Amino acid sequence: NGPAGEAYFTLESATAQQRLQELQSLVTFSYVAPVLRLYTEALMGQPLLLRSTAELPPGLHLAGRDLPTSDGRAIFVPEEVGDFATERDNFAAYKVAILHQVGRYECGTFQFALAECCTRLPHLRAALSLPESALAQVDAFTPFFAAFPEPALARSLFTVLEDARIDASMARRYKGIQRDLALVMAHSLRARPVLPGLPLRQALLEGLLQCTLGLDLKAAEALPPLLRVLLPRLCQRLAPLASPAATVYDTAAAVLDCYLLIAQIPLSALSTAAVDAVVSLESVLAQLPDDADSLLLADMFRQAGAEADMMPTLPESDEPASGIEPVPYRGEVKPELIQQTMRLQELAEELSALEQSVNPL
DSSP states (O other): OHHHHHHHHTTOSHHHHHHHHHHHHOEEHHHHHHHHHHHHHHHHSSOOEEEEGGGOOGGGOOTTOOOOEEOSSEEEEOSEEOOSSSHHHHHHHHHHHHHHHHHHHHTTGGGOOHHHHHHHOHHHHHHHTOOGGGGGOSOOHHHHHHTSSSHHHHHHHHHHHHHHHHHHHHHHHOGGGHHHHHHHHHHHHHTSOOSTTSBHHHHHHHHHHHHHTTOOTTTOOSOOHHHHHHHHHHHGGGGGGGSTTOOHHHHHHHHHHHHHHHTTSOTTBBSOOOHHHHHHHHHHHHTSOTTOOHHHHHHHHHHHTTTSSSOTTOOBOSSOOOOOOOOTTTOOOOHHHHHHHHHHHHHHHHHHHHHHHSOOO
16 A cells, blocks of 8 residues: 555554654663663662563563563563653653562562571461471472462462562652652553452462552552452551561561462452342451451452352352463562572682682692
């Protein structure tokens, strides 16, 4: 189509104008890399490699998704960002993504140790039946997740809850990022799936994640009654993670607490339910104090199930719950891989120091 082609290249067509606007606001990593590397080093207080996701090592590819991540030696960010209408906001998205990755190191995510966890949270070891041999492992995350009957659910909960703790800590430490973080969080929230229609377990997990992005449950519209009953109880576990004193062990405690509640719900349960089921659950909740944790709530659910191991009269779906998509600026990480890498680096530094202290023969 000759006339259409001429209109496009003379910037007279709507398509050409839209594409030009996209290109003007697009920010590429290659263009801003020098500034972002200085930014990363300033945050860390030490050199840390910053690369694009095109350079990801073979074992770290995220199923074709261009998301921020880290391997313990470097932080990887997307090759370009164009989600926002202005160049400034797209550059801000890079800063927020890097800050979140740096936050995992600053906030002690990878310092997680099972022995310390069991010392601080004795009830967790009893609840998960952790063997003595697991406490001494360099990689603490693998045995921690494996101790749950559903490791994938435990991993998803840890990711959601720890990401919330990191965002709160970074916003508190770096006041200048608050505007950009709020912008990116609001954009991420708008892109999340709607909760009605999801299987109940998935809707609870997705709802918990959306609350970490700023979802206001009181103002949320069209929430199914079951979610209105259960989701606030689940989201109560977010408040302690926003405390300045919160650590990765508080996240571990919240994981167990939320897991015990969600695991009571069948995989195929729908978020819609008959009125009598909702009334039944509301009566269970009415017996609890406002600050009751999910551990007590889960126990009451078991009792309410008339000696069954699930909540009564929940409608079922042909499609069981699946996982939740990661939040783009938070990316994805494999904490067990990073723990192993960091330990190897520590051993290499210890060996180097030892070699320097030994006199030559």
